[in-house]
Amino acid sequence: MKVNPKILNQLGLAMRAGKLLSGEENVLKAVRAGQARLVFVASDASENAKKKYRDKCNTYHVRLTEALGRAQMGESIGKDERVVLAVTDKGFVNMMLKCLEEPAEVENIE
Secondary structure (H helix, E strand, C coil): CCCHHHHHHHHHHHHHHHCEECCCCHHHHHHHHHCCCEEEECHHHHHHHHHHHHHHHHCCCEEECCCCCHHHHHHHHCCCCCCCCEEEEEEHHHHHHHHHHCCCCCCCCC
């Protein structure tokens, strides 16, 4: 699956704006509290981790995507690899969902 590279920039912006959480406990707490609006689970996370977040997000009606890998998620926010991220701002979520729906305009040119 090709990912629109803009999504990586938007994750970094959300992080700098304080509208992004990372780490299992932080994300689960935000989902339960109704603060998380979009959850990213790494596509290369374990099946148990994916199931845990899928179930939790379904229960609390939070949108979830598995569009990015651990390395991409960590790199986009200037951290080590991340398995899960939660976006808490509706504006950022709308921008990200648009990017997730649109394929990358240009293939990687090497």
